[in-house]
Amino acid sequence: EEVAALLELKAKYKDLTGEDPAPTNASKKNFKRSAAAKTQDQKFQLKNPKGMRDYGPEKMAVRELVFKRIVEVFKRHGAVTIDTPVMELKETLTGKYGEDSKLIYDLADQGGELLALRYDLTVPFARYVAMNSIKQIKRYHIARVYRRDQPSVTTGRYREFYQCDIDIAGQFNGKMMPDAECVKIVTEVLDGLKLGDYVVKVNNRKLLDGIFAVCGVPEASFRAICSAVDKLDKQPWNEVKAEMVDEKGLPAESADRIGEYVQLRAGTGANFSMPNADLIARLKSIEELYANPMAKEGIDEMEKLLDYCRMMNCEHRVSFDCSLARGLDYYTGVIYEAVFVGKRVGSVAGGGRYDNLVGMFDAKGRKVPCVGVSLGVERLFTIMEEQAKEAGETFRETATQVLVASGQGMDKERLRYCTRLWEAQIGAVTSFKLKPRLLDQFQQCETEQIPLCLVLGPDELERGVVKLRVMSTREEIEVPDAEMEAVVRAKLAEL
Amino acid sequence: EEVAALLELKAKYKDLTGEDPAPTNASKKNFKRSAAAKTQDQKFQLKNPKGMRDYGPEKMAVRELVFKRIVEVFKRHGAVTIDTPVMELKETLTGKYGEDSKLIYDLADQGGELLALRYDLTVPFARYVAMNSIKQIKRYHIARVYRRDQPSVTTGRYREFYQCDIDIAGQFNGKMMPDAECVKIVTEVLDGLKLGDYVVKVNNRKLLDGIFAVCGVPEASFRAICSAVDKLDKQPWNEVKAEMVDEKGLPAESADRIGEYVQLRAGTGANFSMPNADLIARLKSIEELYANPMAKEGIDEMEKLLDYCRMMNCEHRVSFDCSLARGLDYYTGVIYEAVFVGKRVGSVAGGGRYDNLVGMFDAKGRKVPCVGVSLGVERLFTIMEEQAKEAGETFRETATQVLVASGQGMDKERLRYCTRLWEAQIGAVTSFKLKPRLLDQFQQCETEQIPLCLVLGPDELERGVVKLRVMSTREEIEVPDAEMEAVVRAKLAEL
CATH class of the missing domain: 3.40.50.800 (Anticodon-binding domain)
Structure with missing residues (x-):
């Protein structure tokens, strides 16, 4: 009877405070804090969560302008938009991000499901496509995502930031048509924002895998070697080679052969010594490579992609760069990355083809091939703000006439x-x-x-x-x- | 040495999986689940978190249209917009929501600060104003908020939903000018959406407090009695009276006197027996009431508010309703609530004056008076969708020409x-x-x-x-x- 009375008291207490009366370590800390707060005359710590920030009226004006221009492009390409909850079931995100899974924000277990904040918009999109048995869709999604990363003001890395994605899902026999449209969309957005000269680097995971195969990399090491190649835009070749050989156990000769391949790049203009079409021809002429089925498929896809880009007046912005690898595991074909020429801001768009992700969410493993690109809008905001500052311009916060x-x-x-x-x-x-x-x-x-x-x-x-x-x-x-x-x-x- | 080796192993494991190898209760459950998932061929539970949902392309089209019209009105009134993080420090939200605090979503303690998801946009706004020492601002904020409430499809209650707020902060001697502008904004939005006949109920917490005082309610019970009055739109008077008398210990005579006051309401048109101005005159003529300083201030403010509403062509939409009380503790003056006539959807806008909230965040307690209104956009979406369905119309999802x-x-x-x-x-x-x-x-x-x-x-x-x-x-x-x-x-x- 005494126990029942105590349980009732406990339940009442919980109703009142929303807290369990039995203090865990965390809630002990809480009690201590609120006691401290009381002595400070009920005042609170005035700050944002670590790595997060408010957007004031002027920042919002810049953001609105950038989004408006981007959405115009997306709509012009016939895209619909969707929104998904900021949270997903924890298990929806599990096993999708490799090492980065530790950066996921978990919700407290307050009874019920285990939840986590979305880490990107791609996995929720794949979950949405699978859950609604969608066969094809061209959709954009602009929303904030959450990563418990080390924040950095200098690189503009925050724990809450916007992503702005457009993806095309569906099985089409006009292969590379959606892939090329993604390139076109990126160029329309970047041209429209008039932020300076840029290049859209393109490559293909199939080609990379083919290169690894002919250079003697065991298949189990493809992803590890790929992630080493991915560092070539920040590190010199000898460091990347050291990672392959010393850390990942690749024979030095294999690494050297990979090095020759992945340092091939092409494009239009003064920065390039070879047009994209010549690089295609050169790769085709390397017999051992073109004889590899994966490499052949990759090269043929790239040829088609560049053809379509030419039809869409954007091939002159494209650089076929064999060193482009992209970090994420789930890419299966074409990959992209857009960078401004001569600006130290990192990439402003990135993406690629991921044909297997939706299948991971389907009970029968039915795949819906996808290709998409994510615009680095936070970097675009920063560049816009800097250019306006240099020009002595301000963004109007109101529309008052x-x-x-x-x-x-x-x-x-x-x-x-x-x-x-x-x-x-x-x-x-x-x-x-x-x-x-x-x-x-x-x-x-x-x-x-x-x-x-x-x-x-x-x-x-x-x-x-x-x-x-x-x-x-x-x-x-x-x-x-x-x-x-x-x-x-x-x-x-x-x- | 063995311990060191084990610790190193543990660190490596954590790097790999993002999980601690020592299973707590929660992670044990996790392991069990992933084991189960493995036997199901790595498939996942395909669902949204409880009480949350995806917005597909058609729902998004409705949403975009409603937001566009609302934002046009806000901008026309010279408002700026801001955004705040989806999370706040837990202590920022503590002590602001009374009994509802138990509905706040907490983040897991993953090291670092204790965080929670925002419950509304008003408290983050007050925190923003205090943190940036803002003296005056007219801002709108459209964003989703989070409440661990019991979801209900029939009433359209979700755990993640949009709020759409406009607030005016600042100390102005043109009292009631911002308060009346909020009413005007609500009428412009609802007129613009053409969803049918509606009424904006208005009242004043000062008048209610004055009524409670002259009816013999002890000051400590004002908020409790106020929350009973708040139920008058859903319950008949005798039930509300029972709550006052039986639960809250008010003498029956006091309750009866309150009952006479709070059942007074006025407005324009067939639903009302008395114009607003006549109710003002009647309240002024009740000597014991108008002699009470709080009641007098409330009545005078209402007179001014209705005057300004007349200047702004919206007084005919306003109903001075003494039963309107609003649930939240923090209101200090005028309160609003907009309802459609003859639709069972509950209120579609609500708000009021809250002069003390910013001061709760200021180290020296400096107050910045605020007034604002929140549009119930989720209900507006639902009404729009129902009307379109009845009319056999569909919303275009794309802009393709x-x-x-x-x-x-x-x-x-x-x-x-x-x-x-x-x-x-x-x-x-x-x-x-x-x-x-x-x-x-x-x-x-x-x-x-x-x-x-x-x-x-x-x-x-x-x-x-x-x-x-x-x-x-x-x-x-x-x-x-x-x-x-x-x-x-x-x-x-x-x-």
């Missing part, structure tokens, strides 16, 4: 004119002060880049007119009251 | 024409099949509501023309190749 002012109080009149403007679909604000000073109101127009100021005065109102001031020219005109909206609209069109 | 077709294969040619359209900012798709059937391509236009179909044929191309089919009229015209983009644009403008 008119400030309704008065030097005579007139709170109700000001609200009445705001209302007329709102009802005419024109952005308008007025001061919440009862008697704002006219100079302060003009100053607000300057600070917030509001182009027009409607100045109300008792005399004017009696005469049936209002005064409109164009802030950029300081021109002031008297407008008949009934024509107010029309004149404002006309002035806005002129600006 | 032209399908580039051919009965003759022509994969490269189709991509080339798509590219011309994309470069002319026109949305275009083509089949990823090498030889798609013409009928299938027309069918796709019908299904996806693509208005135009550009049909390529070898004969036409040789003659320097392309065929354009208008899907709605089945009209087919031959267009000179060089004029293709211009004609497509002209046809689109006609439709």
Whole structure:
């Protein structure tokens, strides 16, 4: 009976506090903290979680602009959009990210399912396609993902950041058509943002596997050697070779032969000594390589990809680079990576073909081949902000077109004119002060880049007119009251 | 030495799996699960977390449309937007939600700070204002929030859902101006969405407190009695009275007197027996009430609020309803709630003034008064979807304007024409099949509501023309190749 009473008390306590009365180590810490907080007069630590940040109005303005331009491109290519929960069942994410699984944010076990925050948008997409038995879809998804990585201000690495993905799922006999469209989409986005010269590096996992095979790498080591090759854009060849030989036990001769292959790259313009088509021809001419079925398939796919890119006017942006490997395990064919020329920001887009991921979620293992690309929008924001700063430009935080002012109080009149403007679909604000000073109101127009100021005065109102001031020219005109909206609209069109 | 070796092994294991080898209860369960999964041939449970769901393309189209209209209104009122992390330090949320704190999602303690998912957007906003020492801001924030509530399909209650808030922070002597603007914003949004007749109920916590005081409620019971009053829209008076008397120990006479006050309501139209202004006059005429300083302040504020609403052409939508109480503790003045007339969907907007919340985050307790309103967008989505269903309408998922077709294969040619359209900012798709059937391509236009179909044929191309089919009229015209983009644009403008 005493036990029952205690259990009831415990349940009540839990209802009240949401906490178990039996303090675990973690909740002990909690109690200590709240005790400390109490002595500090109930104040709290004012900070964001480690590696996360608020976006203020100006950062949001940049973000909106970038997203708007990107979404325009996605929509132009006929994509739909979806959204998935920020959490997945823990087991949905298990076994998808290799070593990086330790970076996944787990939810506390509060009873019920074990959950974790999404690590990227690709695995939730594959889960969505499998769960809804979707046969084909071209979808984009813009959302934040979560990684318990070491944050770094200098490299702009955060624990919460946006991803912006477009993927094409489906089995099509027009092979490489979706793969090439992904390249085209990246070039349209980067061209549209006008952030400078860039290159879209492309390669193929099948070709890499073929190279590894002809160079004598045992199949079990393909992924490990591939991840060594992936470091070639940051490390010189001798370091990468050392990793292959010393760490991964590859014979030095094998490593040297791989080295010759993966240092082949092609492209258009001064940075390249060979056009993409010549590299295709050269690879085809290497008999031992082209005789390998995997390598042959990879090379033929690349030829097709480059053909389609030419049809889509973007081959001049493409560099066939045999050193491109990409970190993730799940790629099975074409891989991409876009980098700005001469900017030290890392890649601004990356992706590839992953034909087996959806099958991992299907009870019968039915595959839905996918190809997609992820835009590094956080880096794009940073570059936009830096360019604007250099040019001395600021991003407008509001869309206000008119400030309704008065030097005579007139709170109700000001609200009445705001209302007329709102009802005419024109952005308008007025001061919440009862008697704002006219100079302060003009100053607000300057600070917030509001182009027009409607100045109300008792005399004017009696005469049936209002005064409109164009802030950029300081021109002031008297407008008949009934024509107010029309004149404002006309002035806005002129600006 | 053996210990060191074991520790090293443990570290390696952790690097590999991201898990501690020492199984806790939770991870034991995990191991059991993955063992079970292995026997099922590595398959996973295909589901969303409890109470959460994916948004497919059609749901997203509705959502985009609603957000677009809402954001237009917010921007028209000069608001900026911000975003905050999906997580806050656990202690930021502690002590803000009363009994509902048990519904907060905690993150697992993986080392480092104790974190929790945001429960609403108001507390993160107050934290943001305090942390950045902001003196005034009008901001909107659209984002998802998380509550471990019992999900319910019938009432549309989910554990992850969108909130859409606009708040005005700042100390202004034009009292009630921001409060009235929030009402105006709600009416502009609801009018714009054209979802039917609605009422914005308004009341004031100061008036309620004054009523409680004159009816003999001890001050310590104000919040408890207020939360009983809050149930009046769902329960009859006698049940609410029973809660006050039996559960909360109020004398029956006090409850009866409260009952008389809180059943007063006013508004415009057939549903109301008294205009708002008459209720103001009536409350002022009740001597004992208007003599109470709190009640007087509340009544005067309501008079001012209704005045400003009249200036902003929205007073006819407003109902001064003394029974409106709102659940949250932190309101300190005007409170709002918008409901559709004759629809059983609950409130579609709610909010009020909260002058003390920011001060809870400031080391010196400096207050920044705030007022704001939260739109129940999930309910708005549902109503939009139901209305469209009744009207037999569907929401277009894509923005594709032209399908580039051919009965003759022509994969490269189709991509080339798509590219011309994309470069002319026109949305275009083509089949990823090498030889798609013409009928299938027309069918796709019908299904996806693509208005135009550009049909390529070898004969036409040789003659320097392309065929354009208008899907709605089945009209087919031959267009000179060089004029293709211009004609497509002209046809689109006609439709």
